[in-house]
Amino acid sequence: MDVSDSVLDHLRHVAALPDLSGTRYELESEIGRGGMGVVYAARDRQLDRRVALKVLDSALAGEAQLIARLEHPAIVPIYETGELPDGRAFYAMKLVAGARLDHYLAGSPSLGERLRVIRRVGEALAFAHTRGTIHRDLKPQNVMVGEFGEVYVMDWGVAAIAGTPAFRAPEASLDQRSDIYALGALLEFMLIAPGSSAAPPALRAIAAKAMSADPAARYPVAAALLADIDRFQEGRAVEAWSEPLWHRLRRFGSHNAVLLWLLAAYAIVKFALFFLRTR
Amino acid sequence: MNKILVGLLFGLLLGALDGATAAFYPETRNLMTGIMVGSSIKGMLVGLLSGWFARKVQSTKWGIAMGAALGLLFAFGVAAMQHEHYLEIMLPGFVTGAIIGFLTQRMGAAKLAEKREA
Numbered sequence: 358m359d360v361s362d363s364v365l366d367h368l369r370h371v372a373a374l375p376d377l378s379g380t381r382y383e384l385e386s387e388i389g390r391g392g393m394g395v396v397y398a399a400r401d402r403q404l405d406r407r408v409a410l411k412v413l414d415s416a417l418a419g420e421a422q423l424i425a426r427l428e429h430p431a432i433v434p435i436y437e438t439g440e441l442p443d444g445r446a447f448y449a450m451k452l453v454a455g456a457r458l459d460h461y462l463a464g465s466p467s468l469g470e471r472l473r474v475i476r477r478v479g480e481a482l483a484f485a486h487t488r489g490t491i492h493r494d495l496k497p498q499n500v501m502v503g504e505f506g507e508v509y510v511m512d513w514g515v516a517a518i519a520g521t522p523a524f525r526a527p528e529a530s531l532d533q534r535s536d537i538y539a540l541g542a543l544l545e546f547m548l549i550a551p552g553s554s555a556a557p558p559a560l561r562a563i564a565a566k567a568m569s570a571d572p573a574a575r576y577p578v579a580a581a582l583l584a585d586i587d588r589f590q591e592g593r594a595v596e597a598w599s600e601p602l603w604h605r606l607r608r609f610g611s612h613n614a615v616l617l618w619l620l621a622a623y624a625i626v627k628f629a630l631f632f633l634r635t636r
Numbered sequence: 637m638n639k640i641l642v643g644l645l646f647g648l649l650l651g652a653l654d655g656a657t658a659a660f661y662p663e664t665r666n667l668m669t670g671i672m673v674g675s676s677i678k679g680m681l682v683g684l685l686s687g688w689f690a691r692k693v694q695s696t697k698w699g700i701a702m703g704a705a706l707g708l709l710f711a712f713g714v715a716a717m718q719h720e721h722y723l724e725i726m727l728p729g730f731v732t733g734a735i736i737g738f739l740t741q742r743m744g745a746a747k748l749a750e751k752r753e754a
Contacts, residue, residue, distance in 0.1 A: 615696065615700075615738060616735070616738060616739075616742075619700075619731065619734055619735045619738060620735065622731050622734075623728065623731040623732065623735065626727050626728055626731055627657055627728060630723065630724050630727065630728070631660055634661065634724070
């Protein structure tokens with residue numbers, strides 16, 4: 358690449374930057390780039406705060422209205438929508454300070470912490486599904502974990518997006534069960550992330566059930582998948598896995614360890630008293 | 637089911653079972669009915685108070701401690717009435733109380749949940 362090429366690249370880059378004149382925002386830097394738009398960090402001059410600004414093709418402007426309807430703690434709130442002088446649509450949203458899920462997992466969070474994150478993602482999905490919205494492209498890159506542990510699911514339900522291969526359900530027409538497939542794929546991704554210890558078979562079974570090729574074999578709703586994760590965390594049997602007897606006994610033992618110790622203490626006391634008496 | 641009812645039921649069951657173990661001693665076989673009734677009532681009293689405590693304090697550790705203390709206290713009362721067999725009555729009573737205390741913490745709805753259900 359010679360000097361003229363680099364100058365040309367720079368000019369292209371500058372030309373592609375959105376013209377924010379006439380808006381209350383001041384461009385800071387590019388944060389990310391996706392199939393249907395670019396996200397920038399910007400400053401809201403009026404309220405003197407940093408925001409994330411997503412600039413879209415005008416054809417996809419409905420995305421903002423769609424997300425604005427989804428008021429949930431795990432869904433990034435939309436502040437404002439508008440149109441740039443060049444006709445492109447944009448919307449301003451909360452700028453989340455934190456890490457993308459794939460980067461967050463590099464820090465080897467505990468299994469409990471990873472399940473907390475998947476629970477928050479699942480709750481956001483369940484909420485959106487009750488509002489008739491599906492995500493369509495759930496993947497680690499679309500989940501942010503904030504610096505205080507808050508979880509946000511981003512890039513909701515744009516019709517032009519058909520999902521990311523590793524997280525996309527095999528069926529052609531996407532619906533709620535396609536999101537459940539992606540949630541299962543996300544769970545699997547989190548279980549096998551580098552630095553994590555061997556995934557418990559019950560959790561692997563939950564992910565596998567959610568990722569069944571046949572949509573009817575998946576969990577019918579996101580809440581059902583979360584309920585199975587709850588069962589795992591409470592030491593109960595999960596629906597997705599018919600566990601072997603030895604595993605069931607071990608789970609019963611660890612779940613009821615205190616009771617078993619007390620019963621053993623009672624038996625020891627009784628035997629000791631009986632043998633002391635008859636000696 | 638509320639925690640007091642859980643305590644009463646498990647107190648009755650475990651008290652009766654504890655009383656039934658007296659059948660291993662030949663000298664008590666003629667007194668089995670009285671022992672079982674007395675032991676069941678003792679268990680129910682421990683269960684009642686442990687269940688009441690579990691509604692106030694949600695802690696497995698303190699539930700076990702309270703159940704054990706109540707079991708020991710009531711077992712001492714029973715042994716004191718007979719003026720003998722203190723160890724044979726108080727030691728199992730202590731452990732049975734601990735089990736009842738544990739069960740009242742683990743099972744049954746706490747007061748807040750009961751109100752919500754209502």
